[in-house]
Amino acid sequence: MISDDWLYGFICGEGCFTFGGGNRISPIFTITLKDVDLDLLTLIREKIKVGRITKHIEHKSCSLQVSSNDCYKLIEIFNEKLIGKKEKDFNKWKEGIKYWESINRKGSEEAKEKMEKFKPTSNYIIN
Numbered sequence: 001m002i003s004d005d006w007l008y009g010f011i012c013g014e015g016c017f018t019f020g021g022g023n024r025i026s027p028i029f030t031i032t033l034k035d036v037d038l039d040l041l042t043l044i045r046e047k048i049k050v051g052r053i054t055k056h057i058e059h060k061s062c063s064l065q066v067s068s069n070d071c072y073k074l075i076e077i078f079n080e081k082l083i084g085k086k087e088k089d090f091n092k093w094k095e096g097i098k099y100w101e102s103i104n105r106k107g108s109e110e111a112k113e114k115m116e117k118f119k120p121t122s123n124y125i126i127n
Contacts, residue, residue, distance in 0.1 A: 002047045004081075010044070011078065012086040017093035019100070027071040027097050032056075032063040048077055071097060 016030045033041060035055060041064045045051050050073045051066035066074055075094055082090050096117075 002043050007047060008081045012082055017089050019096055026068045027100060029066040029071060029074055030063055032061055035060045035062050038062045
């Protein structure tokens with residue numbers, strides 16, 4: 001079983017809070033690991049009770065992704081639990097979700113441009 005503290009630390013190291021989805025921008029949380037760690041992603045998914053796991057055969061990796069309305073569950077889980085840069089990225093992401101709600105999830109280019117300011121500062125961004 002995964003403890004809460006272990007999960008928070010792991011998310012600080014491996015989690016990515018961002019926005020993506022092409023023309024229909026939405027919040028996304030992702031963890032991508034080597035395919036040998038599929039069991040670990042499965043345990044994390046069981047712990048947070050949201051998301052889907054995808055295998056990427058060509059990259060020998062797998063990912064857990066939580067998107068759209070399921071991200072509210074992550075806000076409940078991680079609020080005031082993360083530290084350092086990941087805490088800043090998470091808080092920026094929460095702010096972006098409020099904005100995302102206010103534009104009624106419209107996929108316009110204007111909305112897409114405005115959402116850019118809510119992307120995290122880390123190098124791993126989902127487009």
